[in-house]
Amino acid sequence: MIDEPLYPIAVLIDELKNEDIQLRLNSIWRLSMIARALGEERTQKELIPFLSENNDDDDEVLLAMAEELGVFITMLAFWSMIGAQMREQDMVEYFIPLVKRLAAGEWFTARVSSCGLFHIAYSSAPEALKTELRTIYRQLCQDDMPMVSRSAATNLGIIATTVEAAHLKAEIMSIFEELTNDIIRPVIAIDATHLKSKTRGVLLVAVCKDGNEMIYPLSFGFANSECSKSWTWFLKQLHDVILHPELVLIVSDRHTGISNGMRAIFPNSAHVVCAYHLANNLKQHCKKQGDVIYHYYHAAYAYRVEKFDRVMAELKSIHPSIHPKVYDELLEA
Incomplete structure (x- = not known):
């Protein structure tokens, strides 16, 4: 019989080497369960080193791994526990440089990991270093890799409870507004379909996704044909009911009528073509x-x-x- 504590890591090794990317993803998504089966000590000594040595994979797998490893911080509380128990001198000499190295890492996985440690580093840092840490954290929130900026956004709440009140309003709220405008920008998809009923014509629609990843109609209209005039009319009605149209990202096909309407009605909004x-x-x-x-x-x-x-x-x-x-x-x- 296979030793039960050894079995999860053996399965993980086999599946991570499988050519089927879906099997590798399934294995990564079970990392938390495997870590609990191994326990804190074996996870730190065996599982994490194994993952560190086997991270040359497709982006989808690395992204899933980074998200799963984010759970390890709360589950193991390894570096957080160490940081919370260190003296201020040791924090300045060892822990804060560690956080800064992770934040400056070439691989996005290192930068993702650093986001969960900033509040520990900040709470014990001298004033001069606090300014530097706030600057670095803002840079993480603006990182080109979406998984890094998302991790920074996820940890922004605990950062907000750690910084001083003056910096909360002047800097943290500013970061929050930037993230709101960038990461969670509203996306609207627009398209048209030709009606085959007796009246003919074209149905113009604008749709969004809700929090459950379900598509819902935002607005619709009927026109005699799909042309610049009809799209300009439809986009004008849509524009008038959007609170901040300049923050919206609109996705469509390449129809000339849409392009003309976007330039006329949404000149300051992002417009991309559906892949x-x-x-x-x-x-x-x-x-x-x-x-x-x-x-x-x-x-x-x-x-x-x-x-x-x-x-x-x-x-x-x-x-x-x-x-x-x-x-x-x-x-x-």
Whole structure:
């Protein structure tokens, strides 16, 4: 019979080496359960070192790992416990430099980990270092990697309870407003469909997603045809009921009427083209090159510039004539 405490780590090792990315993701999503089965000591001595040595994987797996490891801080409270028990001199000499090194790490996983330690470092830091720590934390909130800025946003609440009242209003609330405008920017998708009833015409719609990832209609309208005039009219009605239209991100296809309407009605709002529509356009030009769409989606969903460049380089080596077309499409998405 397999020794029960050894079994979870053995399964983890097997699944993390599997070629099927879904199996690797399933294994990562069970990390918390595996850590509880191993206990605090074995998790610190065996599981975490194993994960540190086996982190060369796809972005989707690394993102899932970073999110799961965030739970380890509250579950193990390892560095937090150490920091809370250290003297101020030791904090300045050892702990705060550790947090700063993590925050400046090249890999996003290190920067994600640092976000959960800043409140410990800050509470015992001298005034000069507190200013530096607040500056570094703001930079983490503005990080180009969404998983880093999300981790910083998640820990912003406990940071707010740690900083002094004067800095809370002047700096932390400012960071919160920036995150609100950037990370949780409202997204509206607009599209049209042709009606086949007796009256004909076109149905114009704007939809959003709620907190349960369910799509709901925001507004709709009927027009005789899909043209610049009808889209400008529809977007004007939509604009008038949005409190801060300049903060909205609108997703659509490439229809000329939408582009003209956006320039006229939403000149200060972000407007991007749906990756799905762009993929359908590519399919028309690459009917005999099915692997082009494969590379397109891998590049479109890349979290790191390095992966994007690697996928595009692979595509260029296979289809050099198609590469510029795909590259231009992705820049528009």
